[in-house]
Amino acid sequence: MVNYKKIKMKLRWNLLIHLFVFATCANAVQKFIEMPTYTEVDPGEGALLRCRISDKKGVCSWQKDDKPVGICSGKYEWVDKNGPGGGDCSLWVRAATLQLDNGQWQCQVTASNYDVQDALSSPPVTLAVRVPPQSPRIFFNGSYMIPGKDITMTAGNRATVICESRYGNPPAHIEWYLDNERLAQWSQTNVTEIGKVQVWAAHSVLEFEGTRSAHGRLLTCRAHHPSYPSPYYRDTSTMLSVTFVPVVSIVESDAGTLANLGVLEEGTSALTLECRAHGNPRPYVWWTKNGQDVATNGAKLILAPVFRNHSGVYSCQANNFLGTSDSVKIEIDIKYPPRVTWVGPDTVVEANLFSQVTLECKAEGNPPPSYTWYHNPESSACINSLEDCAHPVSVISLSWSGILQLSNVSYDRHGRYTCVATNQIGLEDRSYESEAVTLNVFGPPMGAQSGTAQAWSGGEARVSVAVCANPPPRSATWLWGSLRLNVPSQIGHYRTLEPSMDSGCYRYTLLISNTGMSDARIYVLHVENERGFSFHAVTLTVHDAAHVAPLIAAALVIAALLVIVLCFIWLFRKRRGTMEHETQHV
Template sequence: SPRPPTPTAASGDGDCSLVLSHIRADDAGEYGLRLEANGTRPTRDLRWFHRVVLNVTATPPAPHLWPKPEPLTHGRSTTLGCWVPPTCPEDTVTLAWDGPATKAPWAKVEAWTPPDLTTSPPGAGISLEFNPPWYLDKSNLSCILRGADGKTLAQASQQLQVHYAPRDVWVEVEPASPVHEGWQVTLSCHDSANPPSYTYTWSLEGRILAHSTAKFILQPVRSQDSGSYRCQATNIVGMVESSPTVLEVHYAPQDVRVEVESPVYEGWEVTLSCRNSANPPSKTYAWSLEGRILSHSGAQLHLSPVQEVDGGSYRCQATNGMGTADSPPTLLEVYYRPRVATLVLLTPVPVLVGTNVILRCELGLAHPVVSVIKWLRNDRQEASTFSPTLSFIADPSRTGTYRCVGQNIAGSTQSPPLAIIVWFGPRSVELLPEPGEGVSEMTTVALRCRADARPPPDTFEWFHDGQALGRDPRGLWVLREVGTQASGRYRCRATNAIASADSPDVTITVYCKGWGCPWGAFGTPP
């Protein structure tokens, strides 16, 4: 040995051990064991029992790490171990961990024996138990072997590989929003994950889209592509969804339409609204009625009160910075009652009893058309028809003041009155003697003739026992100071422009007064 220590003679207890403390590099060499008996024999004659070659390296062997390097999982409890082979009893060595992992939350270092160590006796070891966070990925963890003086004798290191679910997931829009309809737009799902995400799920306003890669190309982009996008990145550890990113697509007005309650009634208040989808929103509007441009530029057109002339086909035109679009026509129906009603008599006048009377109701414009016509006589409903005419046979009972009423769902209009007088010949003719049918001689008798006729009778005639007495327009014939010869049957006849009619006979008896009266002429008026 270059530096053989001086052996100590055996004490007789059989212990011939040699302990080399604080070994150095120059302690390397061949060591042997021999017996020397009090120096009685020359050293050269002594034989070595066994020779051992001791190799001393300048650097102690590095600690061993356990287990073999394998990926860790974010947040999942992990135990790593470090150990060294047994050392000489006089040597004091320690193991220590170094690296960001030692500062991880709830990191704990304890003495430890490797579970699969085959060396006997067991070597010294320490463990590190911790929950690896994602940011320890690609960080170094070292196990350091220090001597008694605290100096580093050797160390072993490994780079940690931490698997973690996608992080910092966000959607990038290129070109930046807002974009114009028709452009090509690329949506990119960015994330940080280990191992990298292998699939992506896209959604628009919560609706899952049929796309599974990190880039989503919209070509050409359309108005319906506007909205809030999210992407969900997935790897073997888990899945994480991004916060929403809004894609705003600018486009010219679409789906332009006029909205209005129709039909409406004349006099109401009506609002027509120009609805459309546009981005940015439409700024100006133009309105037309039956092709005629109206002086209005707002999104709503107010009509108060609405009139007949406001009815028709409306269009609106919406304009924004991207363009202009027209609506299809929308019909506004304005309901109004008949403008005028006039009652016309089609039968020649005068209206004679028994003739066919025809009335026609002439109505002005109405919308919708008149559904029913009511006929009034003396302000009471006489009939109801769908046609504009009414006919009946003339009868005195139908004489009166007539009106027609045109009616639709918007209301009714009544014509001015029309008087219809049915002419008829005398009827119910009667002769009324005054003071009665039995009178005394020298009495004045008034024969009054009455009749119902239209026009009233213009001539009256009186007859005595079939002989005409005379005529008078007043309906009165007077017999003055009658004698018995005036007794007999009387009747009268009434005549107008239509006909003549006689009354029933009336018998008048004249009673004689005094001695000179013939037999049978005596008596007293009743």
């Protein structure tokens, strides 16, 4: 039996499904899946303009510059050879040419039906048929800068430079370079050529300020275009000539010159400096010394060898028609060893005993020298004994002034004085010794007022006194008891000798032969010269030889015993050393 109820339900569900499908299909609208984009193509080559539609029901077509394009085999062809029925409306443009194909292209699709507003039209996109532009050209102040011509401007001023690249499609992209440094402050505008709207003129404007650092650098305009051969750009360049007031600096022409300025020595060192001037136009350079012009070899200052008159403050400057540079200074200080130019007050100086004497030494040298005074007494006057007169040369003064003050001079100041001037050049000491100044001290006789002498009875006694005097003594007399014995003379066993002399000092000697105990007494020497006189007492002690003999014998015995003890000690140590040596060998 047929179940009409089930059949009726099935028919109802089928009807609902068909109605849903119909409603869904009726509401589907056409949409772009892919729209055409900017495209470039070389002349004679093919360009693909892509256009794909979802739920396509209308008819595909293309427009160029708002005019319809017909499908033509070998020129304008659908990508799908069977037509755009599947929704792919992409178009091949074959053998592209600038005149026919360069322009704005649009992909269009008619509506699904008359009552559905789903017609499509893509935004216009460019199909550019490439045309290589002319090589770029640079303009300055409205003038074309031919190759090899410089752009001249003044430092501190601003300049506007234009670079153009014409008759290209698409327009060239322009960049600026200063040497190899890419610049950023520029702008570019592109306009179609008058009468040739399918090609472009690219204009780039660069504004910059002239600086000294830009002088002599290469300004380059670079036009990029895919139609150029690799590396796809062309350059045009011009040199920048920035005029500016000179700037100077002092540099060394020889390695180490500036470092050795402090040790330039007269007659041996050489100096070569260069005043390096940076300016445009090329400046004139000159040197001055202490404000006065110096004749030089152009920008070079050559002093070979150097002399002391080369010392001073040197300046160099430069100028051109824009102005004069600031001066740059350098001080040159030539060193030279000392030389004594004067010593005095005279080669021979006379002074009274116990007066004040001033000696002075003058020397030239750089750096300024120090002074050292030396005294060579030449076995000069001594008071106690003539043996002490042989003094070596002695330092008596160190000073920077060269002045030697001798106060309360005595006879021992008599002699030769020399001045030594010393300075240092680099690490080496230099010195110069002056001529000698002889100091003569005048006064009455001077010597020790008292002294002693020793003698043995029966032997010879020698009583002596050293006296200094200038002028020399004119008389001398020994006095004792009631006796008076002039020099030289003899009485009994007393004899006076002629005085021995050594550089202004005199030794007077009284000889007493076969001395007895009665000769022990005080002997007085009276000495006189033109300046005065003096007395000198010497006490003579006479020793009895009879009392001395036992003492001598005792001393000899003690000495002999000491020698014997030392010998025993030496023999003991030697024997002990021998035994230790034998033990070690065993």
